[in-house]
Amino acid sequence: MSLSDYLRILRARRGGITPLDIEAATGVDKGLYRQMEQRYRAVGDDDTLRRLADFYDVPFEALRWRLDWPRKALSRALVQVIGENNPIRLELSDGQVVAGAVKWWDLGAIGVETPDGEWVVQRHAVEKWSPRAQEDTLAADADNDADVED
């Protein structure tokens, strides 16, 4: 699940709190929290994530790893598997795994043809997927190399 979807779910669990309230409570820059929830690409830095982790009372790492799995990366992976006519494997938030050919996908959901029939998976419930798009794999490798050098 992307960071933006996870933040939306955490905020929904709080019930009724607005992005402005969260920015005021955590001292996050004005407009940044809204962008972190709404942007499809990864937005946010470690300092902001620590503040939000404290606010929602979740581990920092539970937010941090999601920056590497933004919604845009899932879109790229879907485009790639459809183009190459390959199946995709989706790990869902409740622990289930759905694997099969992508029939369609859009703003909110993905239609996957599995041996058990067609499943409609909500995009916000996809924790991780494989294969990742080639460009995301290369970017992740570059990040790992940088970590090693540091």
Next chain:
Amino acid sequence: MADNLWALREQKKLSVATMASRAGLSIGLIMEYESGHRSIDPRHLSKLARALYVDEADIKLNTEPRPGTGPLERQVRRDEYRSAPAPAIQAAAPPKPSERAPRTPRAPLPPRIAAPPRPSQLAHLQDLLTRLGRSQADVEAEHGKPLAELDRLTVSALLGKLQTEYRAGKVVERRRAHLPEAVDQFELKYLTAVQEANASLNLTLFDGSHLTGQLIGFGPYNFTLRQADGAEVTVAKLALVCYTRVPEAGGSQEPGA
């Protein structure tokens, strides 16, 4: 000591036209003043003095003509000079209508030969006929000759008619965005088909529970199901993990790992 108007003007290196413009007087009047044909009107003296940047007393009211010159002719203004026709052009001017020779009647043009159709027109025509599902033989029979023997204008008119026919019958589909993350039409289409078929969905929620029921409504952010006991439940999509259509035979599914 007063001086002649023309002498003052030449000292200031002004043309008659420029001085006339500055003083607000006509060129002809200035020339008459300078030639001595007319004495300077006292009402104009101040204007001429201002135009020449001199005192009124510096200008003689009765100007003596420039020595060695005959009677002055009016200077040609620059714009008049430009618009004056050159002598060569004047010589080449057309004769008056009365002097022209009578016009001989033009020989009638030979009958126009219709151009053959362009190869690109024929290719386009055949492509359109294929798209419309019509045979070339029918069109040829309609016109009474092979397509290649029709003239260019006829083929052009035929192309226009067929294109109109093709556009009218073409189903315009919504253009799909490059990345469909900007639209929600695919899920909407799926749910519409489920609802129209009065089919049921099996929903898996984030808390691990399942809900099964007939889909009776949906929006961008929620579903409404009617369960077997008649109860209607509205579920926010944010609480959903996935769902599948319950087969007609009954029974729910678990996704394969």
